[in-house]
Amino acid sequence: QEIIVVDGLQKIYEGNNGTTTAIDSISFSIERGEVVGLLGPNGAGKTTTIKLILGLIEPTDGSIRVNGVDPQVDTKETYRQVSAVLEGARNVYWRLTVRENLRYFSGIQGIHPGEAREEHDRLLSLVDLEHKADEQLRNLSQGMQQKACLACALARETPIVFLDEPTLGLDVEAARDLQNEIQRLAEQEGRTIVLSSHDMDVIQTICDRVIIINNGEIIAEDSVEELLELF
Ligand code: ADP
Numbered sequence: 001q002e003i004i005v006v007d008g009l010q011k012i013y014e015g016n017n018g019t020t021t022a023i024d025s026i027s028f029s030i031e032r033g034e035v036v037g038l039l040g041p042n043g044a045g046k047t048t049t050i051k052l053i054l055g056l057i058e059p060t061d062g063s064i065r066v067n068g069v070d071p072q073v074d075t076k077e078t079y080r081q082v083s084a085v086l087e088g089a090r091n092v093y094w095r096l097t098v099r100e101n102l103r104y105f106s107g108i109q110g111i112h113p114g115e116a117r118e119e120h121d122r123l124l125s126l127v128d129l130e131h132k133a134d135e136q137l138r139n140l141s142q143g144m145q146q147k148a149c150l151a152c153a154l155a156r157e158t159p160i161v162f163l164d165e166p167t168l169g170l171d172v173e174a175a176r177d178l179q180n181e182i183q184r185l186a187e188q189e190g191r192t193i194v195l196s197s198h199d200m201d202v203i204q205t206i207c208d209r210v211i212i213i214n215n216g217e218i219i220a221e222d223s224v225e226e227l228l229e230l231f
Pocket residue numbers: 013014015020021022040041042043044045046047048049
């Protein structure tokens with residue numbers, strides 16, 4: 001069952017010094033429960049693709065469906081379907097504590113506070129922030145803020161999650177825990193995870209499939225094993 005369908009998607013940024021074609025007519029689809037690696041060098045168009053799927057920017061051409069919804073048309077429903085932790089994520093509340101943020105994000109998703117509490121403890125433990133649960137986010141180190149953002153994104157329990165370099169800066173054990181969690185979310189809960197990473201080990205361990213973007217075009221789209229054979 002296809003949960004993300006991108007067809008002929010194009011994004012041209014208009015600037016003072018001319019235009020940049022960030023995404024040039026790309027098409028792909030992602031199935032429910034898949035873990036997909038979105039890879040490519042800096043400037044390839046990954047962030048643009050993700051922002052288009054989130055409905056944060058407007059495509060120049062082409063179409064996107066997220067669980068049947070057009071992100072340009074129904075922003076609210078798209079927000080219910082997708083959460084994202086992008087680099088420099090700022091969609092959290094810096095004056096609230098970690099736990100208050102978690103409560104807020106479960107709350108807007110309509111998750112009952114009683115049920116959420118246990119899940120929040122689990123997420124705090126996953127990102128090693130139990131001891132910081134009652135600290136305001138603005139008082140945490142950058143690394144801890146990143147982990148808190150991850151926990152908040154997962155607390156929303158959306159069908160689709162985008163993660164930008166999720167294991168970056170984590171120690172070996174924390175990175176392994178997170179990889180296990182990502183696989184569990186996909187396999188047991190049927191959630192769809194799209195992640196970017198420069199760590200081929202991470203990609204090889206958890207991704208069912210990778211989509212490689214270069215210069216705004218998809219240059220490969222295959223299982224990890226088949227791609228490794230190419231190199
Ligand atoms: P990636 O996430 O793979 O690093 P991006 O999607 O951020 O790639 O960028 C793709 C291309 O679009 C790059 O050439 C980048 O400089 C350009 N770009 C990204 N955002 C903007 C913007 N807001 N205005 C103009 N150009 C942009």
